[in-house]
Amino acid sequence: EIVLTQSPATLALSPGERATLSCRASHGVSTYLAWYQQKPGQAPRLLIYNASNRATGIPARFSGSGSGTDFTLTISSLEPEDFAVYYCQQRSNWPPEVWTFGQGTKVEIK
Amino acid sequence: EVQLVQSGAEVKKPGESLKISCKGSGYSFPDSWIGWVRQMPGKGLEWMGIIFPDNSDTRYSPSFQGQVTISADKSINTAYLQWSSLKASDTAIFYCARQNNWGYMDVWGKGTTVTVSS
Numbered sequence: 427e428i429v430l431t432q433s434p435a436t437l438a439l440s441p442g443e444r445a446t447l448s449c450r451a452s453h454g455v456s457t458y459l460a461w462y463q464q465k466p467g468q469a470p471r472l473l474i475y476n477a478s479n480r481a482t483g484i485p486a487r488f489s490g491s492g493s494g495t496d497f498t499l500t501i502s503s504l505e506p507e508d509f510a511v512y513y514c515q516q517r518s519n520w521p522p523e524v525w526t527f528g529q530g531t532k533v534e535i536k
Numbered sequence: 537e538v539q540l541v542q543s544g545a546e547v548k549k550p551g552e553s554l555k556i557s558c559k560g561s562g563y564s565f566p567d568s569w570i571g572w573v574r575q576m577p578g579k580g581l582e583w584m585g586i587i588f589p590d591n592s593d594t595r596y597s598p599s600f601q602g603q604v605t606i607s608a609d610k611s612i613n614t615a616y617l618q619w620s621s622l623k624a625s626d627t628a629i630f631y632c633a634r635q636n637n638w639g640y641m642d643v644w645g646k647g648t649t650v651t652v653s654s
Contacts, residue, residue, distance in 0.1 A: 427598065460640040462581075469631055469644035470573075470581065476638055513581050517639045521588075522569065522595045527581040 428453050430514050430528035438536040445501040447531045449514035454494045458518045461490055461499045464530075465510045473512075474499060501533075509535050538562035540570075540632050540645035547651045548622050555618035556648045558632030565613035566590035569635035572606060572617050575647075576628045586635065587615060622652045 429452040439445055449459065457477035462470040472481040474490035477497060487502040501508055514528040543557040558570065571586040585596040589608035596606070608615040615632055630648050633641035 458639070462641070464581075469647055470633075470641070471644070472636075472640055472642045475636070475640040475642075481640075481642060511580075515581075515583070515640070520639055521593070522571075522586045522635075522639070524595075524597050525571075525583045525586075526597075527573075527583055530580045 427524050428455060428516055428518060428526055430516055430526055432512075432514060432528035432531045434531060435529075436532045436534060438534050439504055440536045441504050441506055443504050445499075445504055445508070445533055447499040447501075447512055447533075449492075449497040449499070449528050451495045451497075451516060453518075455516040455518035457493045458516055459490075459492070459497050460515045460517070461488075462513045462515065463508075463510045464513065470513065504533070509533050538634070538643050540634060540643055542630075542632060542645035542648045545649040545651070547653070550621075550623055550652055550654055552622050552652075553618070553620050554622055554650065555616050556630060556650070558615045558617075558645050560613045560615075560634065563634070566610040569639070570608065570615040571633050571635060571641060572604075572615075573631040573633060573641075574600075574628045575631065581631075584617075584630075589613075589615060622650075624652050624654075626650060627652050 461474040464470040478490045566589045572584040574582045584600045587594045589610040632645045634643040636642040
């Protein structure tokens with residue numbers, strides 16, 4: 427099973443600042459990685475898929491990069507609605523075998 | 537509009553059985569994988585397993601294999617997650633989500649809260 431490790435666990439920033447979130451895989455997943463955002467009391471929302479592609483309706487301030495084992499989600503300038511928990515998820519095999527999530531990074535207001 | 541509608545919250549006792557549902561609309565339900573995700577209170581997301589409704593091909597995370605059963609009825613566009621004997625540790629929110637053509641969860645249900653308590 428591929429383990430995804432996210433860092434940091436918590437990121438305290440102010441609106442307008444840049445956020446950089448990391449996700450590291452225990453084994454290479456090529457670019458088969460997604461990022462999701464979850465706000466309290468809501469279901470997760472797909473932000474980025476295949477490491478760098480924005481999902482439908484996702485603002486351009488969200489960008490993803492990386493391949494193999496190291497991935498980054500960048501929020502270029504934090505808006506008030508961006509304070510949430512972010513998860514990475516890998517789907518390195520197809521048909522599906524075992525897909526996994528990282529443990530999450532909470533972006534909170536400083 | 538593409539959406540997944542999940543069944544309502546459940547309160548059960550340890551040892552009881554339970555089947556929760558996830559009904560899809562606005563797209564060809566049989567032709568997209570549906571996954572299930574657990575979120576225990578205050579914790580992160582855990583991938584449980586996935587089913588292809590057209591032929592009921594089902595895959596489980598090793599952590600959930602034998603603990604739950606995933607099924608689907610394509611005639612009524614509905615996927616299910618069931619337990620034969622609940623434990624207190626099954627208390628969580630369970631989400632269903634459609635996998636898009638790239639295999640990522642692009643449409644999510646609102647979640648079903650399951651509480652298991654004596």
